[in-house]
Amino acid sequence: MIKLNHDSYPDNYIRGILNTVKTIAMVGFSPNTSRPSYFVFKYFLERGTRVIPVNPGHAGKEVLGQKVYAHLADIPEPIDMVDIFRAPEHVMPVVEEALALKPLPMVIWMQLGIRNNEAAALAEAAGIKVVMNRCPKIEYGRLSSEISWIGVNSRTLSSKRAQILPGGVQRMGLGSGNGNDKGKEGDG
Amino acid sequence: MADVERTPGFNTLAIHAGAKPDPATGARATPIYQTASYVFDDVEHAASLFGLQAFGNIYTRIGNPTCAVLEERVAALEGGTAALAVASGHAAQVLVMHAMLTPGDEFIASTKLYGGSINQFNHSFKSFGWNVVWADPDDIGSFERAVTPKTKAIFIESIANPGGIVTDIEAIAQVARKAGVPLVVDNTLATPYLCKPIDYGADVVVHSLTKFLGGHGNSIGGIIVDAGTFNWSRDRKYPMLCEPRPEYSGIVLHETFGNFAFAIACRVLGLRDLGPALSPFNAFLIATGIETLPLRMQRHSENALAVAQWLSQRPEVAWVSYPGLASDKYHALAQKYVPKGCGAVMTVGLKGGYDAGVKLVSNVKLFSHLANIGDTKSLIIHPASTTHKQLSDEQKTKAGAGPDVVRLSIGIEDVADIIADLEQGLK
Numbered sequence: 001m002i003k004l005n006h007d008s009y010p011d012n013y014i015r016g017i018l019n020t021v022k023t024i025a026m027v028g029f030s031p032n033t034s035r036p037s038y039f040v041f042k043y044f045l046e047r048g049t050r051v052i053p054v055n056p057g058h059a060g061k062e063v064l065g066q067k068v069y070a071h072l073a074d075i076p077e078p079i080d081m082v083d084i085f086r087a088p089e090h091v092m093p094v095v096e097e098a099l100a101l102k103p104l105p106m107v108i109w110m111q112l113g114i115r116n117n118e119a120a121a122l123a124e125a126a127g128i129k130v131v132m133n134r135c136p137k138i139e140y141g142r143l144s145s146e147i148s149w150i151g152v153n154s155r156t157l158s159s160k161r162a163q164i165l166p167g168g169v170q171r172m173g174l175g176s177g178n179g180n181d182k183g184k185e186g187d188g
Numbered sequence: 189m190a191d192v193e194r195t196p197g198f199n200t201l202a203i204h205a206g207a208k209p210d211p212a213t214g215a216r217a218t219p220i221y222q223t224a225s226y227v228f229d230d231v232e233h234a235a236s237l238f239g240l241q242a243f244g245n246i247y248t249r250i251g252n253p254t255c256a257v258l259e260e261r262v263a264a265l266e267g268g269t270a271a272l273a274v275a276s277g278h279a280a281q282v283l284v285m286h287a288m289l290t291p292g293d294e295f296i297a298s299t300k301l302y303g304g305s306i307n308q309f310n311h312s313f314k315s316f317g318w319n320v321v322w323a324d325p326d327d328i329g330s331f332e333r334a335v336t337p338k339t340k341a342i343f344i345e346s347i348a349n350p351g352g353i354v355t356d357i358e359a360i361a362q363v364a365r366k367a368g369v370p371l372v373v374d375n376t377l378a379t380p381y382l383c384k385p386i387d388y389g390a391d392v393v394v395h396s397l398t399k400f401l402g403g404h405g406n407s408i409g410g411i412i413v414d415a416g417t418f419n420w421s422r423d424r425k426y427p428m429l430c431e432p433r434p435e436y437s438g439i440v441l442h443e444t445f446g447n448f449a450f451a452i453a454c455r456v457l458g459l460r461d462l463g464p465a466l467s468p469f470n471a472f473l474i475a476t477g478i479e480t481l482p483l484r485m486q487r488h489s490e491n492a493l494a495v496a497q498w499l500s501q502r503p504e505v506a507w508v509s510y511p512g513l514a515s516d517k518y519h520a521l522a523q524k525y526v527p528k529g530c531g532a533v534m535t536v537g538l539k540g541g542y543d544a545g546v547k548l549v550s551n552v553k554l555f556s557h558l559a560n561i562g563d564t565k566s567l568i569i570h571p572a573s574t575t576h577k578q579l580s581d582e583q584k585t586k587a588g589a590g591p592d593v594v595r596l597s598i599g600i601e602d603v604a605d606i607i608a609d610l611e612q613g614l615k
Contacts, residue, residue, distance in 0.1 A: 034438040039241045046236070107246055112446040135446065145208060146243040148453065150251055151259030152270040152448050157196055157204040162211040168229030170237075170244040172211065 006120060006132050011156065014139050017107050017129060017164060017175055021080040022050060024136075025072055027094050027106075028085030029053035031063045034173070037085040040137045041066075047140075047165070052079070072097045081107040083136060084114060091116040095123050111135055144172040198265065198381065199430060203479045205381070206260030220472045221253045234432065240436055240444070240456060250460050254468035258475040262401065262411050263451075264479070265326070265380040266393050268449035269416030272459060273409060277376060277396025278308055279464035281343075282411035284372055284392060286462065287428045288341045288346040291317025295341040296334045296357060298325045300348040303587060305374070309343075325355045325551050328363065335367045340425065342369060346385050346525065347377040350595040351588045352509040352534050354521035358593055361389025368425070371416045376400070377533055380524045381485040391418040392450060399562030400532070403484050407470035416447030428453045433460075450545045484564065484600055489529025490578065492598040496534050498607050504544065504614045506592065510534035532598045533561050535588065542591035545570040547613075549594070554609035556599065566599035566606050 004013070024044060029037045031053075035150045044051050045064055050077035052075055053063055059070035069075050072082065080084075084091055084097045091110060098105055099122070103130050108123045110116065110132040120130040120143070141147030143163040196204070207218050219297035226245040228234035236242035245251055255273045263271035270452055274280050289295060290506060299322045309320040323330040325344060331530045342364045364371035375383065379400045385393050393402055397409035420429035420442045430451055432438035435457060442449040459465060487513070496510035498597060511522035512530035522530050538544035548570070549557045555568040559575055569575065571589035584590050 012193070032431070032438075033239070034436070034440075036444045039444065042236065042241055046232075046242070068540060113443070138446070141243045145211070148206060148260050149243050149245055149256050150270070151256055151263065151272050151451055152542070153205075153263035153268060154261055157200070158208045159204075160207045161214055164211050169212070170226070170232060170233065170242075175462060 004130070006115070006117070011129060013129075013163070014131065014134070015143050015174055015176075017081070017109075017131065018136065018140055018143070019176070021107060023052065023078065023080045024083050025052045025054055025069075025075055025079045025081070026083045026085065027054045027070065027072065028090075029055045029058075029063075031055075031058055031061065031068070036135070040083065040111075040135065042136060043137045043140070047171070052077075056167070072101060077103045078103050081105055081109055083109045083111065085111050088114055088116045091119045092122075093121040096115070098128075099123065099126055102150070107131070109134070109136055112138070123175060140174065144174050146170075146172045190583050200265045200364065201261070202381075204316055204483050205264035206257040206284045207475070207518075215284050218254060218257045218472060218475055221248075221468050223252075223468075224248050240439060240452075247394050248468065249463055249465045250455060252468050252471070253467075254475075255466050255471040256473040258397075258466075258478075259411065261475055261478055262380075262395070262397075264300065264477075265481075266375070266413045267380075267384055267386045267415070268393065268413035268451075270448035271411050271413045272451050272454045273397070273411045273466045273474075274459060275410065275464035275584055276408050277374075277394065277398065278304065280394045280396075281305065281308060281374075282312075282462065282464070284315060284394060285318050285341070286317075286458045287453045288370065288426060289316075289318045290427065292319075292338065293340045294319045294336060294338040294342055296321050296322050296331055296339060297343040298323060298345065298348065300325050300351065300353045300355070300588075301343075301345055302349040302374070302376070303589075305343075305345075315355050318542055322510035325353065325360070327460055328356065328359045331358035331360055331363045332366075335363070335369075339369055339610050341365055342367075343372045343374070345377065346373040346383050347511070347531055347533075349377050350533060350535050351615070352511050352516070352518065352527055352530070354511050354518040354530075356521055356568050357383075357385050357388040357390065357427050357525060364391070368423055375542035378526055379481060379531075382481050382489070382528055382531055386413075386415040386417070388525070389417075397474045398485045398560070400485060400488070401478055401481065401562075402474040403481065403562060403564060404473070405560055405565065407467075407473045407565035409466050409470050409474050412451065413452035414448050414454075416450075418450065420449060428457055433457070482484075485531065486529065488532035488598060489598040491600065491603045492530065492596075494533060494603045495596070495598050495606055495610070499536055499610070502614060504539055506537040506539045507533060508536050532597070536594045536596060537590070538594060539592070542572055546573055547593060547609075549573075551615075552609050553612070554605055555596070555613070558595045561595075561597035563597065564600050564607070566601060567597040569595050571595060 373385035
């Protein structure tokens with residue numbers, strides 16, 4: 001496992017996570033359609049990722065067809081990644097809950113503006129990959145080139161075509177990052 | 189696994205940033221997406237786009253894939269997080285202030301600015317209730333003294349047009365930081381090749397793309413670059429960014445878009461509602477121009493220095509204002525902020541006064557007599573008989589456009605031909 005300073009992350013580290021994760025538990029999820037957590041929830045659902053909302057205040061409700069759970073421990077299936085939308089001081093209990101899961105999640109992700117080094121160290125000691133102060137939707141948009149449509153500096157250069165995802169012309173894929181994806185999936 | 193990812197150099201970014209092969213066709217040159225609108229994948233996709241929940245294209249007033257290539261390229265060259273290209277440099281300044289100020293607010297601006305900016309700030313902006321307070325970049329204390337509780341921004345130029353004035357960006361950035369307001373730097377004359385204001389504390393960079401970035405005098409355009417450095421929420425002073433926006437059912441832009449929220453605010457509030465969109469064709473020409481920016485700026489600077497040195501030896505010339513000259517007042521600042529060269533623009537004082545200025549612009553054959561800078565071609569203007577004609581002699585002198593002043597924008601022709609033209613023109 002690489003030692004990260006958590007100020008910056010190699011693109012391949014982030015791409016690897018986003019290409020691997022199939023199930024995300026979203027702690028601190030808000031069903032308010034104007035909140036960042038709802039944006040991320042909807043975005044990954046549209047890309048075929050399983051996204052499980054977690055919020056004790058909304059437990060039992062359904063949002064976009066997904067059941068909201070009160071706690072991580074209540075989710076009856078394995079989780080690849082825990083995405084945390086809670087203030088830094090509330091992160092540690094969430095990480096402790098995640099560490100009690102069996103099997104362990106592969107990734108703990110703290111949203112844009114959220115960083116808790118102590119919690120990160122605890123998770124890393126258990127072999128879990130950690131990302132802090134990033135948004136997975138923005139990172140997906142950046143590495144897929146989708147975010148370039150809104151003038152954002154993706155900090156990526158390539159002489160290869162970006163990959164268009166099936167199901168629409170305005171959805172792009174991440175590719176493997178080695179430039180051999182040829183943009184053929186779902187073209188046209 | 190921990191492979192080190194290369195950070196591309198400036199020349200590479202100038203060519204490649206923003207311009208991957210077109211995903212739809214594989215076209216290697218950037219396609220000109222000359223379209224007003226874009227079909228939605230389905231109703232849900234449309235709703236996501238309008239709600240800012242998905243990345244994508246809706247309508248060219250808000251975004252366009254050709255303009256986006258230009259935006260990402262300039263953001264990368266300036267070291268910013270994002271950019272927004274608009275119809276002109278003036279439009280860029282309108283959108284920046286629209287996102288930062290509410291009526292009754294103030295911003296501090298350098299007295300050493302492009303004359304068009306001085307007009308815009310003194311008149312049009314005041315009619316919006318955005319009140320400019322002027323400060324002198326040669327006296328940093330004048331910026332400190334201008335700060336009031338209503339101050340929302342500080343605006344300067346890195347190299348000021350037309351006088352060849354180099355601004356102490358870092359010193360003014362400190363004033364801005366202390367005041368808790370963003371520093372906006374117009375980097376048109378220097379371009380990011382010569383100076384990157386973000387490295388010295390700028391929070392927002394603006395450009396007239398018409399000048400050196402486009403570089404060929406063929407397209408009007410402007411751009412806003414978000415450095416991603418300013419905390420818009422800390423003092424709750426910037427409601428466009430830190431408050432729920434009624435235009436988008438309560439979204440808080442800073443919280444949602446993080447370190448590129450300012451560029452998004454300029455796009456989804458300013459550009460969407462005020463409307464100064466850039467034509468995709470102009471974006472194509474400007475983005476193509478930027479591919480050769482490093483080569484052009486190098487040659488512009490070399491030619492301009494040679495011309496400035498030659499002019500300062502001429503009997504007809506009273507003075508030359510160009511920070512590349514060792515004797516120049518701004519030479520020390522130039523060595524710090526623009527060490528690779530001082531760009532193309534200089535002002536020259538002629539001993540023969542007004543008549544000598546008129547004679548020179550009439551006599552030149554290679555130089556074009558027109559109101560622009562930053563073309564591959566050498567350009568000349570005599571402000572006293574053209575752009576500043578309506579002012580009194582005293583006002584002209586104060587504006588750096590006295591009767592004896594000629595402004596040159598040195599092109600990238602052979603420098604011997606440029607000098608020969610000035611020589612025959614001065615006779």
